[in-house]
Amino acid sequence: MTVSRKKAIELLENEAGDITRLFEKPTGQWRLALRRFRGRRSGMTGLFIVVGLILVALFAPIIAPYEPNEILIGVEDVTRRDPPCIHLLGCPEETPQHIMGLDGNVRDVFSRIVYGSRVSLTLGFFTVTLALVVGSTIGAISGYAGGWLDNILMRIMDVILGFPSLLLAIAIVAVLGPGLRNALLAIAIVTLPGYARVMRAQVLAIKENDYVTASRALGSSTRSILLKRIIPNSLTPLVVLATLGVATAILEAAGLSFLGLGAQPPAAEWGSMLARERNQVFTSPHLVFFPGIAIMLTVLGFNLMGDGMRDALDPTLNR
Amino acid sequence: MAGNLVEVRNLVKEFPVKGGLLQRQIGKVEAVADVDLDIRHGETIGLVGESGCGKTTLGRMLVRLLEPTSGTIRFDGQDVTHIHGKDLRPFRRRVQIIFQDPYGSLDPRGQVGDTIAEGLKLHGVSDKDERHQRVVEMLELVGLKEAHVGRYPHEFSGGQRQRIGIARALILKPDLVVADEPVSALDVSVQAQVLNLLKEIQQELSLTLLFVAHNLAVVEHISDRIAVMYLGRIVELTDRDTLYRNPLHPYTQALLSAIPVPDPDRPRNRTILQGEIPSPINPPSGCHFHPRCPIARKDLCDVEPPSLMDAPGGVEHQAACWLRAGDRAVATG
Numbered sequence: 201m202t203v204s205r206k207k208a209i210e211l212l213e214n215e216a217g218d219i220t221r222l223f224e225k226p227t228g229q230w231r232l233a234l235r236r237f238r239g240r241r242s243g244m245t246g247l248f249i250v251v252g253l254i255l256v257a258l259f260a261p262i263i264a265p266y267e268p269n270e271i272l273i274g275v276e277d278v279t280r281r282d283p284p285c286i287h288l289l290g291c292p293e294e295t296p297q298h299i300m301g302l303d304g305n306v307r308d309v310f311s312r313i314v315y316g317s318r319v320s321l322t323l324g325f326f327t328v329t330l331a332l333v334v335g336s337t338i339g340a341i342s343g344y345a346g347g348w349l350d351n352i353l354m355r356i357m358d359v360i361l362g363f364p365s366l367l368l369a370i371a372i373v374a375v376l377g378p379g380l381r382n383a384l385l386a387i388a389i390v391t392l393p394g395y396a397r398v399m400r401a402q403v404l405a406i407k408e409n410d411y412v413t414a415s416r417a418l419g420s421s422t423r424s425i426l427l428k429r430i431i432p433n434s435l436t437p438l439v440v441l442a443t444l445g446v447a448t449a450i451l452e453a454a455g456l457s458f459l460g461l462g463a464q465p466p467a468a469e470w471g472s473m474l475a476r477e478r479n480q481v482f483t484s485p486h487l488v489f490f491p492g493i494a495i496m497l498t499v500l501g502f503n504l505m506g507d508g509m510r511d512a513l514d515p516t517l518n519r
Numbered sequence: 520m521a522g523n524l525v526e527v528r529n530l531v532k533e534f535p536v537k538g539g540l541l542q543r544q545i546g547k548v549e550a551v552a553d554v555d556l557d558i559r560h561g562e563t564i565g566l567v568g569e570s571g572c573g574k575t576t577l578g579r580m581l582v583r584l585l586e587p588t589s590g591t592i593r594f595d596g597q598d599v600t601h602i603h604g605k606d607l608r609p610f611r612r613r614v615q616i617i618f619q620d621p622y623g624s625l626d627p628r629g630q631v632g633d634t635i636a637e638g639l640k641l642h643g644v645s646d647k648d649e650r651h652q653r654v655v656e657m658l659e660l661v662g663l664k665e666a667h668v669g670r671y672p673h674e675f676s677g678g679q680r681q682r683i684g685i686a687r688a689l690i691l692k693p694d695l696v697v698a699d700e701p702v703s704a705l706d707v708s709v710q711a712q713v714l715n716l717l718k719e720i721q722q723e724l725s726l727t728l729l730f731v732a733h734n735l736a737v738v739e740h741i742s743d744r745i746a747v748m749y750l751g752r753i754v755e756l757t758d759r760d761t762l763y764r765n766p767l768h769p770y771t772q773a774l775l776s777a778i779p780v781p782d783p784d785r786p787r788n789r790t791i792l793q794g795e796i797p798s799p800i801n802p803p804s805g806c807h808f809h810p811r812c813p814i815a816r817k818d819l820c821d822v823e824p825p826s827l828m829d830a831p832g833g834v835e836h837q838a839a840c841w842l843r844a845g846d847r848a849v850a851t852g
Contacts, residue, residue, distance in 0.1 A: 229671070229673075409624075410618040410623045411623065411626040411629075411634075413624075414616070417582055417584055417611065417615060418615075418637055418638040418641055418642075418691075419608050419611035419641050419642065429626055432628050433627065433628055
């Protein structure tokens with residue numbers, strides 16, 4: 201008796217919910233995810249940092265007081281590796297203001313860091329796009345086709361995964377020659393297996409769903425099933441992985457540049473800025489401190505945003 | 520309309536069992552073994568059996584989601600057993616399936632209207648307004664509203680989702696619909712609604728329905744004829760009333776005695792089967808049912824596999840039992 205009463209109430213509530221819903225706008229998965237994302241403080245902090253960085257990169261010429269490669273000796277009354285001078289904080293008015301100081305070649309560190317954000321962001325973005333597109337294509341083919349093709353593709357991915365990622369990236373750059381574009385390529389290759397594997401696992405799971413079978417029973421072609429049903433439903437974890445991947449890519453690029461294999465001087469790149477002045481850690485700490493902070497902040501921003509997105513897109517949190 | 524819409528002969532589906540280091544085939548499972556079945560125009564035929572007996576496999580072969588290992592399926596006179604690609608398309612339009620799980624059978628990212636309209640799009644209804652109109656008609660037929668067109672599956676209850684699944688299957692006005700346990704995943708209160716809906720629609724559109732279920736009470740409600748499956752074979756086939764009144768096969772008798780009666784005082788005459796359902800990788804010799812059968816006779820049932828044989832009495836009633844049907848049948852008890 202109690203059970204049936206509970207059922208009855210439940211049914212009534214369902215009906216009521218249904219009626220009120222008729223007046224709401226339909227909510228798709230992405231819209232729901234966005235709503236959840238907004239409610240998460242860490243994710244919003246990450247988004248804030250990332251948007252800030254993008255703005256800095258876009259408006260670098262306006263923000264930066266100097267050209268990134270402008271050598272200021274003879275232009276201003278300054279010397280090599282001058283510490284930061286901020287007028288607001290009591291630096292004498294007659295010395296020119298350099299809020300992050302000057303580097304070993306008497307260039308304004310702040311301007312270089314501002315311009316460096318362009319390098320890091322484009323590199324992070326292109327690396328991840330490349331790895332995402334190629335990796336998920338491999339994964340989708342592998343997962344859907346199965347059999348020997350799956351085996352071959354996945355064993356290749358295993359071989360790439362078998363190397364420590366930075367070591368393999370160094371080897372690839374060593375073959376292709378140093379430079380930012382080759383570093384980008386190397387990092388994309390190294391991060392490829394992650395995307396391929398996640399995509400493959402998604403496709404394997406999703407292709408067993410009845411809605412895929414239903415499409416087949418209606419007469420859809422393999423291609424349209426893959427493109428319209430399976431891939432759109434597989435994207436969620438890849439979006440998260442890609443966001444976190446930007447952070448990794450920027451970090452690896454900075455690492456390669458630090459080793460002299462990425463950005464070449466005089467390009468303003470955070471990793472190479474660190475590398476050039478690493479012997480001056482104790483005498484002029486600002487020269488390693490500020491590029492380090494910049495890298496850290498960027499990576500932190502993307503990681504927080506990625507975490508927030510993972511929480512927001514997690515299907516297990518779907519009511 | 521008289522005559523058979525579907526004629527199934529000697530249908531077999533084997534699945535390979537792989538194992539070992541190199542994933543070599545080390546055995547096979549005979550999910551469906553030598554099934555003959557005719558489905559008549561406009562009838563509802565119930566297919567019952569316990570989990571793993573091959574009823575879903577049989578259903579999926581009929582809609583050609585699985586390719587039979589051997590045997591033939593004739594649909595409306597045409598051999599459709601091994602057709603592929605372009606030849607399969609007209610068949611797809613005429614044969615549809617309703618799935619068991621209302622949660623997994625709808626694309627979570629697709630709006631309901633698009634999900635239902637997919638079949639129309641694939642089969643040449645290119646006019647958007649016409650598609651919309653037919654989707655709305657279909658939604659109303661299954662008891663939903665036009666306002667639901669733009670909604671997503673997660674906004675619906677299980678019963679409503681199943682209605683959407685039914686609408687998707689019926690939008691092409693198919694001749695044959697295989698309903699693969701369409702109500703097993705639903706609450707009992709909703710089961711009745713969906714069953715009645717299916718029944719109404721079946722009459723309205725003069726559908727032929729193959730209704731797969733493991734619940735005899737559900738099947739009784741909807742079917743004209745019932746086929747009972749055990750371990751890949753059909754063991755009994757007759758019209759509903761005969762089956763419930765006079766089941767012949769001991770397995771059917773056991774199944775029927777397992778239906779709960781909502782009366783605690785009524786004495787129950789249960790036939791409780793012993794043992795487990797045997798592994799289809801290594802099925803028993805002779806009659807697949809003999810190790811669990813209360814009436815099995817030595818040197819007959821464990822040696823010779825029985826096929827479907829006419830029961831004594833003249834009614835259209837077939838059973839795969841040496842002792843209850845065919846020429847050698849002894850008097851039924």
